[in-house]
Amino acid sequence: MLLLNRLNLFSRVVLSVSVLSFATLAAQANEEAKPAGAAVDSDMNFRIVTDTKPSIRDDGESTADHSKFEVLQGPFEDGPSVTKACLSCHTEAGRHFMKSIHWTWEYDHPTTGQKLGKKTLINTFCTNAKGNEGMCAQCNAGYGWKDESFDFTNQSNIDCLVCHDRSGGYYKTPNSAGNKACSVMFEGKQPIQWDKVAQSVGLPGRENCGACHFYGGGGDGVKHGDLDSSLKRPDRKLDVHMDAEGLNFACTTCHVTRQHLWAGSRYNVMAHDTEGLGLPGERRDVATCESCHSEAPHPKTELVGIKLNGHVDKIACQTCHIPTIARGGVATKTDWDWRTAGKTKNGEGYKEKEYTQANGEHRATYKSIKGSFKYGENLVPYYDWFDGQMVYTTIETQFDPASGPVEINGFKGDADDGVSRIWPFKRMHTVQPYDKGNNTMVYMHLWGEDDDAYWGNYDFGRAIKAGMERNSIPYSGEYDFVETYSFWPITHMVAPKEDAISCDECHSKQGRLDGLDGFYMPGRDSFSWLDILGYLVLGGALLGVLLHGLLRKLFSKKYPHGEES
Amino acid sequence: MSANGNLNLENANVKKRGGKHYVMIYTRYERFWHWSQALLIFTLFFTGLGLHGTHTMLDFRTAVVIHTYAALVLIVLWVFTTFWNFTTGQWRQYLFKEGVFKVIRFYAYGILVGEPHPYRKGLQRKQNALQSLAYMGFMIFIGPALWASGIVYLTYDLWSGYSWAGTGLMLIAFVHTAAAFIMGAFVIIHVYMTTTGKTPTHYIKTMISGYDNIELTEAEEAYIRETHAVAMKDD
Incomplete structure (x- = not known):
């Protein structure tokens, strides 16, 4: 134990020293890069790892x-x-x-x-x-x-x-x-x-x-x-x-x-693991919470624990135990608009970095090669019933562009199907090119040393044509932009139990699950006409007795109170 | 002894009026039952409205905990009281009595013009005809609708796996909410009715002390003096 602590301490010291030395190194590298191409963006690399x-x-x-x-x-x-x-x-x-x-x-x-x-x-x-x-x-x-x-x-x-x-x-x-x-x-x-x-x-x-x-x-x-x-x-x-x-x-x-x-497949998610603990040996087939925590993880000796265990059949663990996403100082992209891509300054692509995330880094809100972006941190996820089945819009799928955003990976799930649970998702909204004639998505030729690559010529028409032809996909020759959604089931950034969301987050009007229908949830739902009737009955009773009391008061002067038992 | 026979006997007794005495008509257990039930029902109504989303004075978790425990305690109280009612024979107090319309007429009109109450409280008749009817309705409709739906809701985990569970939950919520509204109205009227005694607080005082000034027939008085079966304060 002592040895382990020492090792830990040792590694931390080494770590901080090496982070320092690396930071200096990185700074040097940056300075070296600048004179080499002052006009060129030096951080095209999407993966800048400072802590190696x-x-x-x-x-x-x-x-x-x-x-x-x-x-x-x-x-x-x-x-x-x-x-x-x-x-x-x-x-x-x-x-x-x-x-x-x-x-x-x-x-x-x-x-x-x-x-x-x-x-x-x-x-x-x-x-x-x-x-x-x-x-x-x-x-x-x-x-x-x-x-x-x-x-x-x-x-x-x-x-x-x-x-x-x-x-x-x-x-x-x-x-x-x-x-x-x-x-x-x-x-x-x-x-x-x-x-x-x-x-x-x-x-x-x-x-x-x-x-x-x-x-x-x-x-x-x-x-x-x-x-x-x-x-x-x-x-x-x-x-x-x-x-x-x-x-x-x-x-x-x-x-x-x-x-x-x-x-732990994202294509075929186990939305509800009913097997739970794999006693006596460790299960090797799932990455579910239940495989370690069982199907009834809350204390069975407390009312709240019993009540929470009663939620397991309909609510994924992640829904309560991941209060928000992107909360480690790094932002996640929530919105991407390809339509604005391709603007240049003096013939060169450029970037605007107008989002500063919690760890202090600046994130691009515009890139000539990709378009405009929006970010989110500490995001409340999007919630929906999910049975684990993702249904993809592939390159072959035809859709109606007029019927709202295309769900690139839509999913199935329903309150009453016996399998689905309410899951958290990150929902990504994008505006991206599609084949206007065939109503399908398109392959874009973005990367390449040739003149057809969008990342070089900033020409959607050419990049799409090349992307479709080279992969033998029929293309009408006309493209336009369509709104899309993609859904990313949330399962990491599990908070300590004291940070799990409170009951009111969902059991309230305008709560987290406000948009989900097909089931009754106390605190959120009511039967509108029953409520109207009920409040009328209560109000009526109150008004009735007040009126009666008033009449008694008024009449009491005229008629003295009768003898009563 | 039929209810009718009983009634005739009582009517006969009314004619043979005796003196008024301070007699304990609500025993210690009845008062304990009444007030603990009152407290629990207020608690349940308040937390229930919170759970329903009518107010947000309590967080949902606290409301659930209080509501559930209060409901469990009330169920225990009712089970015990049912036992008490049957072993003591007090359940007969809630049987239908004639003269409901006279009582209704009294509260609608007579009370305003100073008429005497058409019903005389007696040792064996603590409630007037309308009261008996109301309490009976409470005990066979409103109460069971609430506790039955509540118990089924509490046992959700036992039936949540069935395909009808979603619809079932909705149905329970409907019954429970509807019955709660009626219960609320019942309580409002009930509380108001306590002010219709000799003085606005007379009935409440009675329900606290247990004693009320009622007429006893000679036979009743003699029986009490002989057996001390009922506490009597006035001498």
Whole structure:
């Protein structure tokens, strides 16, 4: 225990020293970057990691010290050569991993039958990874996916390090150079020391998963609202499980793994885990709250606890226990308008950074390459009945643009279906291009070294045409903009129990669940005519007795009170 | 003994009026029942209106806790009182009596012009015909509607899994709310009626002390003097 404390102290000292030294280093790098391209935006990189020290994972010492392995002594010239070394011992890991969505970016939905996954999906941020893999697939756990030629059967292409480097010295860059406007992205980065990172492998820390999942949608906290870089070292208030000074959960503490397949799918959510605790062994199939906390987690010996347990059938744990999202100092994007993209100053793209988030960083409210944005922090989520089934608007889905915002990932759920519970979501609102003739979404060709790429020519017509043609999607030739929604189920940033929302937050008029129909909720609902009638009865009774009393008073002078028992 | 026979006997007794005496007509248990019930009903009504969203003077959680515990205590009180009513025979007080319309006429008109109350309170007749009817209605309609729907609501967890649970909850809420409004009106009128005695506070004082000045028949008086079955204060 004492040893552990000392270790902790030691690591904190090292940490603060290294943060300091890194800050100086970063400042130097910035100064160096400025004269090189004064007019060019120096932070095109969507992922600016200032704290590169790894988080501490409290698993205890591993049975293997990888720095002692002969095969890992190097020298390594690149990632694939490290992977080959990994697979020389972990002989089955490659085969296992190739089934993972982190590799395939494909998901065949077992219920809806839809073909999902980043490989093909439309999203409400940069709209599509398809055709833009040179940029987007830097978050694929592989090396070099920049176009159709990528070999998904070559195990050497697996990127072990992005998840398993525990030194903090590994990072990813786009798989292709892109347009010159984007080429400044990774200037000033220290080259990766392959030998060191290869010898520093271990079970993933929060920053390993976070390297992609914190930055989804093109920046810190942009996509989810409950996942951002503040979770690398959160305090108890921000996340009671990941609390760096407390429970210090890694992502895989909940997202349990079996042969490199993780529990906790966003495409097919387990909205209500009725199995609960997996006694006697730990369950390996779900990342649900119930799998640790059971289906009746509140004290059964108290009235309030019993009452709260009675909510579990209809209310997801997250609904009460995540009071707000984006509360770690990092904002999440709530609104994105592509229509304003493409403005230039002196022929160059530019940025306006008019939002300052709680941690002091400035966030872009306008980017020529993307359009206009709005942000939110401490956001009250959007709530709805959710049975776990996401229904996607894919590139093939036809919709009626006149019938309101297109739900890119709509979901199913109903108060009375016996499965659904009320879940919190981050709802993202976007205005993005669509095919006006065919009433479908479009693939945009954003990233590329060619002249068709939007991030270079700022020409929607050309970028859409190229994006559709190159992927053999029928295109009418005419585009317009359509409003879209996307919904991100909220499950991280679980607050300590004392910060769970109070009953009144929902059980009140104009409360959090004001917009949900189809069920009766005390405190919020009433039967309007019964209420009118009821108040009339009460008022009538009151008025009646007052009137009667008044009459008695008036008459009492004329007729003295009769003798009464 | 039929109710009718009883009534005739009482009417006969009225004719043979005896003297007035301060007699304990509401026993200690009745008063305990009445006042604790009053307190619980006020508590339930106030917290219930809060839960209903009529006012926001209490936070929902506090209101739920108070409302639930008060309801449980009231149920226990009612169970015990039902037992008491049957073992003591006091349940007969609530049976239908003739003369309801006379009483209604009295409150609508007679009371204004100084007519005497058509009903005489007696040792075996604590309530007038309208009171008996009202209390009987309270005990077989309003009360059960409230406690039955309330108990079903409290046991929500036992039936929440059924597909009709949502509709069921709504139905319960409807019955409970409707009955609560009627209960509210009942209480308003009931409280007002307490002011219609000799003095505005006479009935309340009676319900606190238990003693009222009532006529006793000679037989009743003799019985009380012999057995001390009922407390009598005046001598």
